[in-house]
Amino acid sequence: MTLKNFILSAFVASTFWGTVQAQSLGDAILFSQENNGGSARFKGLGNAQTALGGDVSTITGNPAGLGFFGRSDVSITFNYLQNKNKTAFEGLNTTSNKGNFGVDQAGIVFHFPTQKSGNLSSGILNFNVGLSYDKTQNYNNHLKYEGNNMNSSIVNGLTDIMDGNADFSSDFSGSGIVEQFGDATKGYFPLAVENGSKNQYNDILQKGSRSKTAIAFGANHSNKFYFGATLGITSFRYERSSQFIENGWTKDRAAILADNPNSDFADPTNDKYDYVEASYELFDNFSQVTEGSGVDLKLGAIYKPAADWNIGLTISTPTWTTVKEDTEAWTDIDFYDDETTANSFASYESKLYPSGTDYQLNTPWKFALGLTKFFSRGLISADVEYLDYSTMKYSTSSGSYSGGRDFLDLLNSTNDAIKDEYQGVANVRVGGEYLFNNIISGRAGFNYFGNPYKYADDTNYSGSLGLGFKITNSTYLDVAVVHQINSYKQNPYTVNESFWGVASPVASIDHNRTSVLLTLGAKF
Numbered sequence: 001m002t003l004k005n006f007i008l009s010a011f012v013a014s015t016f017w018g019t020v021q022a023q024s025l026g027d028a029i030l031f032s033q034e035n036n037g038g039s040a041r042f043k044g045l046g047n048a049q050t051a052l053g054g055d056v057s058t059i060t061g062n063p064a065g066l067g068f069f070g071r072s073d074v075s076i077t078f079n080y081l082q083n084k085n086k087t088a089f090e091g092l093n094t095t096s097n098k099g100n101f102g103v104d105q106a107g108i109v110f111h112f113p114t115q116k117s118g119n120l121s122s123g124i125l126n127f128n129v130g131l132s133y134d135k136t137q138n139y140n141n142h143l144k145y146e147g148n149n150m151n152s153s154i155v156n157g158l159t160d161i162m163d164g165n166a167d168f169s170s171d172f173s174g175s176g177i178v179e180q181f182g183d184a185t186k187g188y189f190p191l192a193v194e195n196g197s198k199n200q201y202n203d204i205l206q207k208g209s210r211s212k213t214a215i216a217f218g219a220n221h222s223n224k225f226y227f228g229a230t231l232g233i234t235s236f237r238y239e240r241s242s243q244f245i246e247n248g249w250t251k252d253r254a255a256i257l258a259d260n261p262n263s264d265f266a267d268p269t270n271d272k273y274d275y276v277e278a279s280y281e282l283f284d285n286f287s288q289v290t291e292g293s294g295v296d297l298k299l300g301a302i303y304k305p306a307a308d309w310n311i312g313l314t315i316s317t318p319t320w321t322t323v324k325e326d327t328e329a330w331t332d333i334d335f336y337d338d339e340t341t342a343n344s345f346a347s348y349e350s351k352l353y354p355s356g357t358d359y360q361l362n363t364p365w366k367f368a369l370g371l372t373k374f375f376s377r378g379l380i381s382a383d384v385e386y387l388d389y390s391t392m393k394y395s396t397s398s399g400s401y402s403g404g405r406d407f408l409d410l411l412n413s414t415n416d417a418i419k420d421e422y423q424g425v426a427n428v429r430v431g432g433e434y435l436f437n438n439i440i441s442g443r444a445g446f447n448y449f450g451n452p453y454k455y456a457d458d459t460n461y462s463g464s465l466g467l468g469f470k471i472t473n474s475t476y477l478d479v480a481v482v483h484q485i486n487s488y489k490q491n492p493y494t495v496n497e498s499f500w501g502v503a504s505p506v507a508s509i510d511h512n513r514t515s516v517l518l519t520l521g522a523k524f
Helices: 003-016 025-030 040-044 063-068 154-164 166-172 253-259 271-275 405-421
Strands: 073-089 092-110 124-138 141-149 178-180 188-190 198-221 225-249 279-306 309-316 320-336 346-349 353-362 366-375 378-388 393-396 424-435 440-449 458-470 475-490 507-523
Touching (some): 040 440, 040 475, 063 124, 063 225, 063 309, 073 141, 141 507, 154 166, 154 279, 393 405
Antiparallel strands (some): 073 092, 073 507, 092 141, 124 198, 178 188, 198 225, 225 279, 279 309, 320 353, 366 378, 378 424, 424 440, 440 458
């Protein structure tokens, strides 16, 4: 089973089976990906923090880094995020933008030294505790694209859905845009012209974020070995609304008769003949609200084999997440005598197809190894993080589900598809810091994110620059700019390619995200 074919089957099930909306591959990856929280300092360093300490970010990065604190610390990080999408679809390029401002991180570290007297360089030297809030994913985005499709219609995909769902088939068969084949066993075919000019437009608006509230501890043993642990509580809210619009023409009488010689639409004495060679405008609508919460644990260690080297390690458990999702889907069509007519001669409104379900999602384990080299006036740090997206798993929220066999079968098939379609990835982070003087420091970093898909392209990387300012002995200010580029492809809809003999349409998307971060902090 290819990825795009499974997307179709998931869409068919999720839109019209009601109780199984959430079980899709797209949702699994969307709700499993997150970034470690980072101050402007660590973001400027490329967020390479597995082998670094002494920053509030280590609460959710590597909690062993809390052992480096010699004083208590509090900070807050603000972020302005600008999204810019460049798309290419059916010969037309489109650009869309969306920006928003918010708090990315806030945290505090309490320093508790344990040595009151005597040898101050051996044994447990401190036991520090940190509390933080981090925005680990920002879903805000506006994506739109349009083009002139000469090969297929969204009605092809809708007739595929009719083959799998009797309720929708009964509803949509009266839309005026589909007709039954002369051989009824083949189902329905579009009255929309498939291999002719059709203007298609897709508008997708996403809102929401994923955040983590964490409590952590870290300790310093003999200035040589640092260890710590974090308990994270994750919550997220994701909203998506999309509208796909198609403007085209219905088939002529000869084309209809070729698929159904007895069609009422091809009978000039039948009222349905009005739909022949008519202009139409189709609106396919979808809305989704998903909320979830979960917990995870992280263990971390940093070892100093020499004064100028750090080696770091973190192990993160899956986030055991409980999710609630509500969706609605509906389709409207207006028919016109020609493109210039202002008023439609007929309209169709489908039923409203709502769904609501609760489920559990377990994200992958994560393992990270880091190395830091210190110099007289700076440092270089690098991380490699590994996680296997094929281990994502859906389950029912209570071990059983009243939705019955259909729900459980789809859930199991989705988990099988996750194993087939996703793979393990290595994410690489590299960063450096240079002290210009005792007040100002400069930073730069680079991130490469591995492709989680076995059979689809996904290029994702970012670069960062930052500056740090020591305002007084106890206060500091950090700024950073992070620019991320994610290039991928998307199907606005999918069709049964072997049956229709055409490929599903593909939009190529370059998603650019630019973050400007400002951290204010104080030691006490």
